[in-house]
Amino acid sequence: MLRGPAAVWAALGPLLWACGLALRGGMLYPRESPSRELKELNGLWSFRADFSENRRQGFEQQWYRTPLRESGPTLDMPVPSSFNDVGQDRQLRSFVGWVWYEREATLPQRWTQDLGTRVVLRIGSAHYYAIVWVNGVHVAEHEGGHLPFEADISKLVQSGPLASCRITVAINNTLTPHTLPPGTILHQTDTSKYPKGYFVQNINFDFFNYAGLHRPVLLYTTPATYIDDITVSTSVDQDTGLVDYQIFVEGGEHFQLEVRLLDEEGKAVARGTGGRGQLQVPNAHLWWPYLMHEHPAYLYSLEVRLTAQTAAGSVSDFYTLPVGIRTVAVTEHQFLINGKPFYFHGVNKHEDADIRGKGFDWPLLVKDFNLLRWLGANAFRTSHYPYAEEVMQLCDRYGIVVIDESPGVGIVLVESYSNVSLQHHLEVMEELVRRDKNHPAVVMWSVANEPASFLKPAGYYFKTLIAHTKALDPSRPVTFVTNSNYEADLGAPYVDVICVNSYYSWYHDYGHMEVIQLQLTTQFENWYRTYQKPIIQSEYGADTIAGFHQDPPLMFSEEYQKGLLEQYHLVLDQKRKEYVVGELIWNFADFMTNQSPQRVMGNKKGIFTRQRQPKGAAFLLRERYWKLANETRYPWSAVKSQCLENSPFTL
Numbered sequence: 001m002l003r004g005p006a007a008v009w010a011a012l013g014p015l016l017w018a019c020g021l022a023l024r025g026g027m028l029y030p031r032e033s034p035s036r037e038l039k040e041l042n043g044l045w046s047f048r049a050d051f052s053e054n055r056r057q058g059f060e061q062q063w064y065r066t067p068l069r070e071s072g073p074t075l076d077m078p079v080p081s082s083f084n085d086v087g088q089d090r091q092l093r094s095f096v097g098w099v100w101y102e103r104e105a106t107l108p109q110r111w112t113q114d115l116g117t118r119v120v121l122r123i124g125s126a127h128y129y130a131i132v133w134v135n136g137v138h139v140a141e142h143e144g145g146h147l148p149f150e151a152d153i154s155k156l157v158q159s160g161p162l163a164s165c166r167i168t169v170a171i172n173n174t175l176t177p178h179t180l181p182p183g184t185i186l187h188q189t190d191t192s193k194y195p196k197g198y199f200v201q202n203i204n205f206d207f208f209n210y211a212g213l214h215r216p217v218l219l220y221t222t223p224a225t226y227i228d229d230i231t232v233s234t235s236v237d238q239d240t241g242l243v244d245y246q247i248f249v250e251g252g253e254h255f256q257l258e259v260r261l262l263d264e265e266g267k268a269v270a271r272g273t274g275g276r277g278q279l280q281v282p283n284a285h286l287w288w289p290y291l292m293h294e295h296p297a298y299l300y301s302l303e304v305r306l307t308a309q310t311a312a313g314s315v316s317d318f319y320t321l322p323v324g325i326r327t328v329a330v331t332e333h334q335f336l337i338n339g340k341p342f343y344f345h346g347v348n349k350h351e352d353a354d355i356r357g358k359g360f361d362w363p364l365l366v367k368d369f370n371l372l373r374w375l376g377a378n379a380f381r382t383s384h385y386p387y388a389e390e391v392m393q394l395c396d397r398y399g400i401v402v403i404d405e406s407p408g409v410g411i412v413l414v415e416s417y418s419n420v421s422l423q424h425h426l427e428v429m430e431e432l433v434r435r436d437k438n439h440p441a442v443v444m445w446s447v448a449n450e451p452a453s454f455l456k457p458a459g460y461y462f463k464t465l466i467a468h469t470k471a472l473d474p475s476r477p478v479t480f481v482t483n484s485n486y487e488a489d490l491g492a493p494y495v496d497v498i499c500v501n502s503y504y505s506w507y508h509d510y511g512h513m514e515v516i517q518l519q520l521t522t523q524f525e526n527w528y529r530t531y532q533k534p535i536i537q538s539e540y541g542a543d544t545i546a547g548f549h550q551d552p553p554l555m556f557s558e559e560y561q562k563g564l565l566e567q568y569h570l571v572l573d574q575k576r577k578e579y580v581v582g583e584l585i586w587n588f589a590d591f592m593t594n595q596s597p598q599r600v601m602g603n604k605k606g607i608f609t610r611q612r613q614p615k616g617a618a619f620l621l622r623e624r625y626w627k628l629a630n631e632t633r634y635p636w637s638a639v640k641s642q643c644l645e646n647s648p649f650t651l
């Protein structure tokens with residue numbers, strides 16, 4: 001039986017959706033099609049950090065007006081990448097304030113001369129606050145470092161004889177109590193200790209605040225009347241897959257829409273017309289998670305064709321969206337995918353690596369997915385912010401289930417619960433849902449990580465935030481990740497699944513692994529007794545310096561990490577038979593943090609090093625995850641096709 005709130009949104013969801021309360025306004029991932037072209041602007045950009053005392057010299061001198069090299073010296077800066085670790089300058093590594101990026105782009109003649117072509121500039125991620133100019137004209141501003149934004153620049157590039165355009169992006173990485181994540185700037189005024197004007201950025205989260213153009217920047221085209229957004233929502237009626245679609249068109253009023261759903265062989269299995277409808281797929285191949293089914297991650301393609309009547313004649317726009325047919329539901333003690341109990345056995349990640357920081361990198365991404373599959377992981381959480389869209393696409397393709405988290409990490413100040421903060425958080429959830437709503441891999445939204453959810457305003461804050469997120473997307477459960485005391489947590493009544501982090505015998509009872517079983521059992525029993533909701537152990541782990549060995553185990557040795565994990569697993573193996581529906585190790589790989597006496601060149605709780613080499617714990621987890629996969633796969637037929645060579649999968 002679906003439990004209370006879950007049942008309500010399961011019932012109301014399609015209704016709200018059909019009534020058109022679904023999210024409007026598109027940020028479709030840019031894809032080439034017969035009507036759309038792309039031009040990537042990755043590579044070397046010109047760069048300058050504004051080291052002036054007030055950090056505003058760039059605005060005072062209007063650096064966007066002329067080529068950046070004319071207003072002072074510039075550096076070469078790779079995009080995508082964080083700027084922090086590519087240089088040899090200590091001050092730039094820890095720079096707080098405005099940095100300036102600039103790049104000249106040559107445009108195909110048709111883009112600048114055909115007035116029926118719409119030219120869009122899209123920035124995958126600029127951390128944290130960004131202002132964009134094209135040829136010195138302000139075209140966009142965006143707050144938040146983990147979600148894309150774009151600007152229609154057709155008029156600018158089509159207004160003169162220029163065949164190129166100059167793109168300038170100013171980015172500020174300053175965090176305040178109202179940003180997500182929040183932070184504070186501490187001004188040191190004691191001149192006997194600090195130089196004049198000295199300040200530092202303080203944060204309440206445990207990863208380095210890398211900054212820059214972190215994801216691809218590109219230009220793409222559409223016709224002037226274009227497919228702006230598509231929303232799909234899927235359900236299953238016996239063997240028939242149901243795909244509800246809604247298509248939003250901009251730039252014109254006279255048009256027709258045709259849709260076709262193609263299977264993996266390219267055969268059309270359903271067709272429809274109009275901006276809204278339901279496609280029925282008899283004997284549908286469902287989208288199953290990795291290791292749960294012999295053919296996981298089945299993706300159909302929704303081909304959308306728009307034909308518009310314009311003054312210049314008839315024009316078409318084409319967009320193809322991958323679609324996975326699957327359902328998600330939550331009961332009092334289970335998490336169901338396609339009606340079958342799903343157990344999350346996976347990891348928490350970070351976007352983090354040597355040199356590039358949080359910069360998007362294909363080799364790193366493919367390596368990470370190969371490691372996840374080697375490990376037998378079927379899920380991860382995008383701790384602690386939305387990851388690149390290309391990551392989500394690979395999750396769809398490989399069947400890796402995602403808990404999609406907002407950048408709501410480190411919300412611990414009362415000020416960060418103000419209306420200003422809440423308003424921004426609501427907007428961020430809108431941007432996130434708009435971007436990721438069509439990914440079958442995304443099975444749950446996480447609105448925050450370890451907020452001070454015991455503070456008085458937290459009750460209203462999370463009630464509003466979670467209700468808003470459910471209204472945006474009634475098809476998925478919503479959670480936030482807590483480390484509060486179960487009785488004091490004011491947000492827990494509103495979540496669908498309890499996600500709890502704990503660090504027994506790490507941050508307290510140091511070295512005493514013998515207390516883990518008792519403390520973890522108590523934790524689970526308290527939460528379940530109080531809320532009767534399924535529970536995910538959303539973090540647990542121990543810092544481990546690869547190559548440190550000590551037996552009997554001592555903290556920071558590889559033996560201690562393994563020993564601690566084993567103690568957790570004993571309890572998880574009991575409770576997963578009752579209401580625990582998942583375990584996510586902290587962390588997939590070592591990652592960079594702020595400097596502090598508690599961190600040895602970053603957080604070392606990875607089961608892989610930052611260079612993606614396994615510690616002993618990776619082998620232990622691998623054995624466990626494949627064992628869990630053996631026990632929880634559905635149906636009980638061969639899953640051999642998924643086995644990597646030498647996998648411990650038994651048949």
Ligand code: BDP
Nearest residue numbers: 206449450483501539603605
């Ligand atoms: C958890 C946080 C995570 C930290 C981890 C740790 O959610 O961001 O990195 O602790 O201390 O509480 O390793």
